[in-house]
Amino acid sequence: MIAQIKIDYDLCKDPLSCRQCLSVCPSVVFVCGPTKKWKGRETDPKEYRIVGRYFDKCSGCRDCIKVCPTGAINLEFIAQDQLAQIYKEERAAQLKERTI
Ligand code: SF4
């Protein structure tokens, strides 16, 4: 089983100011970065997103959920092949969006 972490971005709107999940996670599962790369100007702080990336490191302690002030984090454990299928579908959807 492997962790799958989803962030509700309607609830997590200012990750650069908050960063509580990043700070508390003992396994450094989260990363925070801009959604786009901008040339010639600084990225607006509102365009940063927290994502769970290093799922294999997650111990399931749920500390991130406890500290999140907005309840934006959802964590569940799923089978590894199921996660691979989810990634495949998300990737296909992203590619489809780019070609439209
Ligand atoms: S459950 Fe624990 S180890 Fe997993 S992402 Fe949250 S704080 Fe990190």
Ligand code: SF4
């Ligand atoms: S703790 Fe919650 S609100 Fe704060 S950055 Fe993490 S996901 Fe967003």
